[in-house]
Amino acid sequence: MVKKRYQPYKPSLDFSGLDHIVVGSGMGGITVATWLAKSGKKVAIFERHYVPGGFTHSFKRKDGFQWDVGVHYVGNMAKDSSLRGFFDFLTDGKLDWESMGEVYDVANIEGTEYVFKAGKENFKKQMTAYFPEEEKAIEAYLKLIEKTNRRASAFYFEKIFEPWLSKALGWILRKRYSKFSQRTTWDVLNEITQNQRLISVLCAQCGNYGLSPKNSSFGAHAMVIGHFLEGGYYPVGGADQICEKTLEVFTTHGGKVYINADVTEIVTENNRVKGIKLGEKFIPCKSVLSNIGVNNTFNHLLSEADRKICDFSLKNVQPASAHICLYLGLNQSSEALNLPKHNLWYYKHDGIDKIFEEATLENAPENFAYISFPSAKDPNWENKNPGTATIQAISVGNMEWFETFKDTKWMKRGDEYLVLKKNFETQMLKVLYKFFPQIEGTIVASEVSTPLSTENFTNYKSGEIYGLAHSPERFTLPFLRPKTKIKGLFLTGQDITLVGVAGAMLSGLLCATAILKFGSWKNFKEVRNKKNQFFSGKNQGTNNRL
Structure with missing residues (x-):
């Protein structure tokens, strides 16, 4: 710093x-x-x-490894975007952003891979290639995302209205948005298409807002999906x-x-x-x-x-969902290991709601994982940390799984807690080796964070990261x-x-x-x-x- x-x-x-x-x-x-x-x-x-x-x-360790705790990628950061303009204002233009390239996310559902490409038209063409019979549904989905987000802009702007103006005019803006925000993602998508695999693919990034399709607001889904439609970016450094x-x-x-x-x-x-x-x-x-x-x-x-x-x-x-994360440090570079810039969303099957609802500490990594490669995204990593790489692998977490350790202190939670974390690491590594077998034998540093870790640093009582x-x-x-x-x-x-x-x-x-x-x-x-x-x-x- x-x-x-x-x-x-x-x-x-x-x-x-x-x-x-x-x-x-x-x-x-x-x-x-x-x-x-x-x-x-x-x-x-x-x-x-x-x-x-x-x-x-980010947090760092003595061996030189560094991992992010919350930011894995950001959308709408092209040099001509308004969001980029605000970041340039806040940082006096000293913060650079690296594009993640044409592909920013990949979903693997039940062994089938689905690529998310930057750009609305690219997204539409790619999804239509996967689901040619659903072309009209995909077009309708994108139009609905755009319409919902226009209403969202007015909804959020209304939040700064004075009480008298909010009472006189704000209710109209809130009501117009409620047609989208008051419905679940599942309900909305189920009206557009009956193709359950397509719905699962369109919801594969739901971890970005922390709720499964049948529980999340379509308003939140639309904002997050729209945010990334033009691709993902990562802060240089x-x-x-x-x-x-x-x-x-x-x-x-x-x-x-x-x-x-x-x-x-x-x-x-x-x-x-x-x-x-x-x-x-x-x-x-x-x-x-x-x-x-x-x-x-x-x-x-x-x-x-x-x-x-x-x-x-x-x-x-309720509070948002919690998570468990495995942080890995490797003794070879991202390039040598052929690690991607894009993120991987892995689901054992296309029942996303079922995976979230039935998650346990034992089965969470087996059924769902979000895998990110910070060192591959950052063009400065190799200059500062030559011959090394980092990976983060996240799955569903629940504070109730760690209730026994609720009154213990950070770094002093005892051997039983360490065993639980080690078991999670073992299960998550199985998933990682399945998709990236080349990393086996290169891991020289590993840590696991749980909802208790999040609570310790944020004071969020359920270990939630999304409020x-x-x-x-x-x-x-x-x-x-x-x-x-x-x-x-x-x-x-x-x-x-x-x-x-x-x-x-x-x-x-x-x-x-x-x-x-x-x-x-x-x-x-x-x-x-x-x-x-x-x-x-x-x-x-x-x-x-x-």
Whole structure:
């Protein structure tokens, strides 16, 4: 990490004069913090982990291996895309992106391979080649994705409306979107086609939003699928470069980042935020922006009275699914091992819902695996770590499988826990060797993370990585907005919008706009100007070589 981008929290430090405090340093938090800092506000980020970044950070080991914890690829990052423009604004154009190429995902269902190619027309041609009798259904599916996402744009924009405007006009936008968000992915696709294998292929990437077809909102499915239709991209240098390059800009504009800073309370008085507490230490500010999820915010940092004011209830919405991940380090390069840039989605059969519902610790890897190759995606990996490679293999996880170890501490959970992790590793390696037999004998480092690992670093009590489940019910919650009913308390992060780096970044933009109102247009103008400079060839940053 670049020197002095963050510092350990100490009660003796000077925290006076803060305009805004951001709790949590995930993508939503660093987006809104940087947006505000570039608008001249005095902002500080407080992060409970010992490194910032949330799910954009990476962890390293002494042997030189490094693995991402949440970002495996990002869509819509072509140099002419709006999303790319926002990332260039946040990082001053210092973050490069590497295309994953023509093929970004491959699904293997019951031994049959299905390739996902970048570009809407390429996608349509490829799927039609697999299912020639379903050409009309595939065309209808793509049109529905596009229509749903147009409605979604208005739905998310409405989240920054003032109450009077939301009451007068917002209900129309919410109702128009509800025709898609309030139906499951399975229900919608089942109307388009009766071909169950085609439905399974179209849902093969459902792990990107964490719910099976019969449980997920089609609105979430459409946004995620649409996000990747033009292909996948990976941050050059690794996923942690998203955080590093953004925090470099944030701190350049006077922002402060404190780690090991576990906020224990958001202090309010007469329905107005006064500041935060870390233990007994009170730190005043004008507003608090929470990026730690609505469950953690309302149930752990606010009083019951504050929850009632905000009309907060998760009665009908569950947390997103958890996962178990095997991290591998290999003693040969990605090129030497012929490892792909694309991701592999493996399903033992096409009953995706059944696989998710009947998953156990013993059968999870055998039935489902998502396999990613970070070192193959990153053009800088071989320069920094010559002759090595990394793999990540993920399957379904459930916190209940590890209930016995709930009260144990990280790295000190005992031999029985280590045996469970080793068994998972053994089963997942069988899947890996089946598809990539060339890696056998090259593994020199391995680790397994469980839902308990996720809980330890994120404080998500169910070990979930996607916040609230992307079910139809999620899209009916009235409090999933940047501005709360408590003056000075704002929300950001994936719960407010949608899963993923792009979704979390969007939440940060909405939150900043809700705070700055018309003052935010200066930043939007800079985004537009940077984009214009790029195409005129005046951009002197590293993006010129893309």
